[in-house]
Amino acid sequence: MKAFRYVNVWVFIGIICLLAVANAIAPAPAELLETENRMATPKPVLTAAHVFDGTYFGTYDDYFADHFILRDEWLRINRIVSALNGSSGGSAPQVVTFEGANVAAKWTPDVGQAVVDDSYADGSTTQKATLQMTDESSTNEDEARLAEGEAQQFDNWGKLLIYGDSVMEINTANPEANAHYAAAINAYWERFHDTSNVYSLLIPTQIEFLEDDAYREMSASQRETIDDMRTKLDDGVQFVDVYDVLAAHTSEYIYFRTDHHWTQLGAKYAFEVLAEAVGGEVPAWLNTLVPVDVPGYLGSLYTATSLEALAAHPDTVTYYKGLPDHEMEDEAGNRIEDGNVYVLRWLETPQKYGVFLGGDRAYTQIETNAGTGRRFLVLKDSYANALTPFLTGIADEIIVIDPRLYTDDVDHLIKAHQITDIIFVNYALVNRWDGYAGLYEGLLAPEIH
Amino acid sequence: MVFSSLTFLYLFLPINLILYFSTKNEQVRNGILILFSLMFYAYGEPVWVTLLIFSATVDFWHGKIIERYRGCIQSKLALMSSLVINLSLLGFFKYWHFFTENFYALSGILLPTHHYALPIGISFYTFQTLSYTIDVYRGEVTAQRSYLKFLLFVSLFHQLVAGPIVRYKDIAAEIEHREISLSKFSYGVNRFALGLAKKVLIANTAGAVATQVLDFRQTSPTVVGAWFGIAMFAFQIYFDFSGYSDMAIGLGRMFGFTYKENFNYPYMAASATEFWRRWHISLGSFFRDYVYIPLGGKRRYQLRNLFIVWFLTGLWHGASWNFIVWGLFYGILIYLEKLIGEARLAKTPIWLRHGYLIVAMLIGWVFFYYESLPDAIYVIGTMFGMQGQPLIQTEMVLLIKQYWRFIILAVLACTPIFKVVYFKVKGVLKAQLGDWLDALLVGGTLLLATAFLVGSSYNPFLYFRF
Known part of the structure; x- marks a missing residue:
C-alpha cells in the first residue's frame, strides 16, 4: 500500500479551490462596506472599450477584492498580524503614514508603471498615483455616496502619531x-x-x-x-x-x-x-x-x-x-x-x-x-x-x-x-x-x- | 495580472490547474497553457498582447530561416533581422523618450515622440526570443518546428512578466514532453508559497517603510534615517524580485517545467563580482553569454567590454541615467576587484569583504531608487554625514523600535539559515511528517497572504479629510 504523501499539495489545492468556489457561489455581500464607509466596487461592465483601455481588468481586481468572501474577517487578521509586525509592542508611541484620501476622486496608477512586475525592467518601484477628477464619475457610477457631491482632491499623505490611546495628525x-x-x-x-x-x-x-x-x-x-x-x-x-x-x-x-x-x-x-x-x-x-x-x-x-x-x-x-x-x-x-x-x-x-x-x-x-x-x-x-x-x-x-x-x-x-x-x-x-x-x-x- | 493578487490565487490559478490536469493529452495541455498565458498577459496589457504574439511569431520564422539556411548568408541576415526587430521594439517602447531627451539636450533638436506606455514584460520577452534566435544561429539548439510550442515558450505566464529570463535551450526538452509527478508538484507548491511569503509578508512591508523614510518631503533626512531607508529598500527589492522568481519557479515545477535559479542569497556575497553571480542570475548570464564573451570577454579589450556590459545592464533596468550610473558603479567595482586579483582579495578577512559589499550594495541602491542623480548624491552625502544632517531624530527612533523584529526577520531571511534549518528538520522527520510540515507552512502562508492582500485593498472613505 503506497504511503499517502504530499498532503501539502492537497492543502494548497484545497485552499485555492475552496475559496475560489466560495467566492463564486456565495451570495453577494452588502454593497456598503461598513468598516470602510464606502460602497464596494461594482462589477465592471464588459465592453470592448473598457477591456482595451485596461479599466475593465483594473476594476475587476478591485471588485474581486471588495467582494471577497469573509472580507471583514480577513481585514481583522491583517490588522492583528500587522500590529505584531510594525508595532513596538504594548502602548509605546508609533508613527504611521496614512496615504489618505477622500475617495471622492478617481485615481489610476501612472500609466507605464502600472504593475510592479515590470518595475525592475523599467526601473521605478514606487507607484505614483495620478488623480483624475472626472465629472461624469458621480453620475455614471452607481455608487451611492454618503456624502453629497464629490469632494475635490489633491495629492496628500499624512503622518499620524499614535500616542497611548490617541491618534494625531x-x-x-x-x-x-x-x-x-x-x-x-x-x-x-x-x-x-x-x-x-x-x-x-x-x-x-x-x-x-x-x-x-x-x-x-x-x-x-x-x-x-x-x-x-x-x-x-x-x-x-x-x-x-x-x-x-x-x-x-x-x-x-x-x-x-x-x-x-x-x-x-x-x-x-x-x-x-x-x-x-x-x-x-x-x-x-x-x-x-x-x-x-x-x-x-x-x-x-x-x-x-x-x-x-x-x-x-x-x-x-x-x-x-x-x-x-x-x-x-x-x-x-x-x-x-x-x-x-x-x-x-x-x-x-x-x-x-x-x-x-x-x-x-x-x-x-x-x-x-x-x-x-x-x-x-x-x-x-x-x-x-x-x-x-x-x-x-x-x-x-x-x-x-x-x-x-x-x-x-x-x-x-x-x-x-x-x-x-x-x-x-x-x-x-x-x-x-x-x-x-x-x-x-x-x-x-x-x-x- | 500578478501572482500576488486575489484574482490570480482564487480565480485564475484554480481554473488553470483543474483544466490542465483534467486531460492527459499533451497537445491539449499545451493549448490550455498558451490560452491561459495569453489571458494572463492580456489582463494587464489588453492591447499589447498583440505585440507579444507578434514578437513570438517573428522570431519563430526567424528561427526556422536561420536553421534552414545554416551556413549561408540568409542565416546571418535572419539573425541580424531578429536582432534589429527585437531591439527596435524594445528601443521604441522603452527607450525612445530617453533618447529624444538626451538628443535634445545635446543638439537642441526636438525629435517627434510618442506617448505609448511601456508594455509589461517587454524587457523580458524580447530578451528571451533574442536568446532563442542567437542560440539557433550558434547551433546550440534546433529550431522549434511547431508554432504553438514556440508561442508556449514565449508566452508562458510563469516567467513572462518578471523573469527569470528562461532560455529556450533550457526548457526545449520539456516543451516537447513534460514529466508531471506529485513530488515535482509538491516542490512547486512549496516554492510558490515561499515566494508568496517573501513578496507579501516581507517585501510589501519593507517597501511601505522605505517609501515613508526616503521621501524627504515626509521625513526630514538624518544619517541613520538614510541608511535605514535604503536598507528597507534593499530588503524590498530583494524579497520582491526573488519572491517573484520563486513563485515563477514553483509554478513552472507544478506544470513540469524546470527553470534555473535566479537568486542565490546575493546579500551573502563578499565582492561585487560575487554579488552579480547571485543576483538576477539569468540577466547576468544573458549579458555574459550574448554580449561580454562575443565582444572578447576578458581576453580582448576587457575594460571596454566591461563598460559596455555594465552600461547595458543598468540601461536594461530603466530608461534613465540613474540606472546607467548604477550599472557602471558595479562595473567599476568589478573591474577594480579584477585588478586587485582574487588571490589578494582572498587574503583579506571575510567580514571586511562582506562589509564592503554591503556598503557598496546600499550605495548602489540609492542610485537605483532616486531617478534624479542630484537627489541620489544628496542622499549618499547624508549617509556619510556630509550634508550636516543630524544623526537621528525621534521619528527614526520610533520607527526602529516599531520594526526591530521585522528587521531581524528580514536580515535572517537574507541568509540561508531558514533553508538550512528547514532541511535539517525535514531530514529528521519521516517523509509524511515532513509533508505535514510543508502543508502547515503552505497553508499558513496562503491564509496570511490572503489576509494581507485583502488588507491592501482596504481603502476607507474618510468622510472628513479636513
Missing part, C-alpha cells in the same frame, strides 16, 4: 501654502471690505499641546504656522486667535482621541473668542446650553489606522442642546432634515461627527431670530461644523459654503444676502499642502474689467 510646515492661504483671504478683503468684515480662524490641533516634548517636536510648530500665515494677512482682516484659549483648556476633552477633529467643547471655547471679536461680548446663553453625550465614537483616524488598541477606548461625541431658534435650509429654502443644526440621525451611524450640520454640504443656510443684524458667510473645512451651531445666537443668517463642493461664486451670495461678516475657519493643518487656498480663490467670480 502630524504637522509639516509649508510657508508657500501659508502665503497662498493668506493671499486668498486678502483677495476677499480687497473685494468686499466695503460691505463686510473679514475674519480668519486657524485652529491648532491636539498634537500641538502634547506634553511629551520628544513626540510633540516631531510635528512642526502650529504656533509658528499660524503666526506665519497671520503676518501675511492684510491689516484689515481680523485674525481671531483661538490658540491660547485652547491651550488653557488642554486638560479638558477638547479634542477627540480617535478623530482628527476637535470636540464641540473645544469649539465652544473658540466661539467665546470669536463672539468677542464679532460682537464685543460672550453671549450669556452660552452657559445655559446642556451637553448631551453620545459614547462609542470611533473617528476618522481609527478608520485610517484601524488599530485594535484605539477601539478599546472610543470617543464620546457631545453636542450642546438649547441653541436659539433656528432653521437649517438648502439653497432653495427647503428645510434640511428637521431643520436643526444637529442632525441627530448621524449619531446612529459610525460617522458621528456628522451630527454637526449633517456633514459637508456645498451650501447650507441657517436662519435665526437672533436680531443682531449680522449676516455671516462661513468658508470652511469640517472644523467649522462643530463651531457653526453656536453662531445661531449672534447672527440673523449664516451661510455655510464648502469650497470643495460649491460650484457657484460667492459674490452674488454676499450681495443677495447682504453679508456683514465673512469668516474663514480652517484647522492649522490645512496648509500642509497648498490646495485649499486655491479652492477659496475659485469661489470668487472672475473680475470684470
Whole structure:
C-alpha cells in the first residue's frame, strides 16, 4: 500500500479551490462596506472599450477584492498580524503614514508603471498615483455616496502619531501654502471690505499641546504656522486667535482621541473668542446650553489606522442642546432634515461627527431670530461644523459654503444676502499642502474689467 | 495580472490547474497553457498582447530561416533581422523618450515622440526570443518546428512578466514532453508559497517603510534615517524580485517545467563580482553569454567590454541615467576587484569583504531608487554625514523600535539559515511528517497572504479629510 504523501499539495489545492468556489457561489455581500464607509466596487461592465483601455481588468481586481468572501474577517487578521509586525509592542508611541484620501476622486496608477512586475525592467518601484477628477464619475457610477457631491482632491499623505490611546495628525510646515492661504483671504478683503468684515480662524490641533516634548517636536510648530500665515494677512482682516484659549483648556476633552477633529467643547471655547471679536461680548446663553453625550465614537483616524488598541477606548461625541431658534435650509429654502443644526440621525451611524450640520454640504443656510443684524458667510473645512451651531445666537443668517463642493461664486451670495461678516475657519493643518487656498480663490467670480 | 493578487490565487490559478490536469493529452495541455498565458498577459496589457504574439511569431520564422539556411548568408541576415526587430521594439517602447531627451539636450533638436506606455514584460520577452534566435544561429539548439510550442515558450505566464529570463535551450526538452509527478508538484507548491511569503509578508512591508523614510518631503533626512531607508529598500527589492522568481519557479515545477535559479542569497556575497553571480542570475548570464564573451570577454579589450556590459545592464533596468550610473558603479567595482586579483582579495578577512559589499550594495541602491542623480548624491552625502544632517531624530527612533523584529526577520531571511534549518528538520522527520510540515507552512502562508492582500485593498472613505 503506497504511503499517502504530499498532503501539502492537497492543502494548497484545497485552499485555492475552496475559496475560489466560495467566492463564486456565495451570495453577494452588502454593497456598503461598513468598516470602510464606502460602497464596494461594482462589477465592471464588459465592453470592448473598457477591456482595451485596461479599466475593465483594473476594476475587476478591485471588485474581486471588495467582494471577497469573509472580507471583514480577513481585514481583522491583517490588522492583528500587522500590529505584531510594525508595532513596538504594548502602548509605546508609533508613527504611521496614512496615504489618505477622500475617495471622492478617481485615481489610476501612472500609466507605464502600472504593475510592479515590470518595475525592475523599467526601473521605478514606487507607484505614483495620478488623480483624475472626472465629472461624469458621480453620475455614471452607481455608487451611492454618503456624502453629497464629490469632494475635490489633491495629492496628500499624512503622518499620524499614535500616542497611548490617541491618534494625531502630524504637522509639516509649508510657508508657500501659508502665503497662498493668506493671499486668498486678502483677495476677499480687497473685494468686499466695503460691505463686510473679514475674519480668519486657524485652529491648532491636539498634537500641538502634547506634553511629551520628544513626540510633540516631531510635528512642526502650529504656533509658528499660524503666526506665519497671520503676518501675511492684510491689516484689515481680523485674525481671531483661538490658540491660547485652547491651550488653557488642554486638560479638558477638547479634542477627540480617535478623530482628527476637535470636540464641540473645544469649539465652544473658540466661539467665546470669536463672539468677542464679532460682537464685543460672550453671549450669556452660552452657559445655559446642556451637553448631551453620545459614547462609542470611533473617528476618522481609527478608520485610517484601524488599530485594535484605539477601539478599546472610543470617543464620546457631545453636542450642546438649547441653541436659539433656528432653521437649517438648502439653497432653495427647503428645510434640511428637521431643520436643526444637529442632525441627530448621524449619531446612529459610525460617522458621528456628522451630527454637526449633517456633514459637508456645498451650501447650507441657517436662519435665526437672533436680531443682531449680522449676516455671516462661513468658508470652511469640517472644523467649522462643530463651531457653526453656536453662531445661531449672534447672527440673523449664516451661510455655510464648502469650497470643495460649491460650484457657484460667492459674490452674488454676499450681495443677495447682504453679508456683514465673512469668516474663514480652517484647522492649522490645512496648509500642509497648498490646495485649499486655491479652492477659496475659485469661489470668487472672475473680475470684470 | 500578478501572482500576488486575489484574482490570480482564487480565480485564475484554480481554473488553470483543474483544466490542465483534467486531460492527459499533451497537445491539449499545451493549448490550455498558451490560452491561459495569453489571458494572463492580456489582463494587464489588453492591447499589447498583440505585440507579444507578434514578437513570438517573428522570431519563430526567424528561427526556422536561420536553421534552414545554416551556413549561408540568409542565416546571418535572419539573425541580424531578429536582432534589429527585437531591439527596435524594445528601443521604441522603452527607450525612445530617453533618447529624444538626451538628443535634445545635446543638439537642441526636438525629435517627434510618442506617448505609448511601456508594455509589461517587454524587457523580458524580447530578451528571451533574442536568446532563442542567437542560440539557433550558434547551433546550440534546433529550431522549434511547431508554432504553438514556440508561442508556449514565449508566452508562458510563469516567467513572462518578471523573469527569470528562461532560455529556450533550457526548457526545449520539456516543451516537447513534460514529466508531471506529485513530488515535482509538491516542490512547486512549496516554492510558490515561499515566494508568496517573501513578496507579501516581507517585501510589501519593507517597501511601505522605505517609501515613508526616503521621501524627504515626509521625513526630514538624518544619517541613520538614510541608511535605514535604503536598507528597507534593499530588503524590498530583494524579497520582491526573488519572491517573484520563486513563485515563477514553483509554478513552472507544478506544470513540469524546470527553470534555473535566479537568486542565490546575493546579500551573502563578499565582492561585487560575487554579488552579480547571485543576483538576477539569468540577466547576468544573458549579458555574459550574448554580449561580454562575443565582444572578447576578458581576453580582448576587457575594460571596454566591461563598460559596455555594465552600461547595458543598468540601461536594461530603466530608461534613465540613474540606472546607467548604477550599472557602471558595479562595473567599476568589478573591474577594480579584477585588478586587485582574487588571490589578494582572498587574503583579506571575510567580514571586511562582506562589509564592503554591503556598503557598496546600499550605495548602489540609492542610485537605483532616486531617478534624479542630484537627489541620489544628496542622499549618499547624508549617509556619510556630509550634508550636516543630524544623526537621528525621534521619528527614526520610533520607527526602529516599531520594526526591530521585522528587521531581524528580514536580515535572517537574507541568509540561508531558514533553508538550512528547514532541511535539517525535514531530514529528521519521516517523509509524511515532513509533508505535514510543508502543508502547515503552505497553508499558513496562503491564509496570511490572503489576509494581507485583502488588507491592501482596504481603502476607507474618510468622510472628513479636513
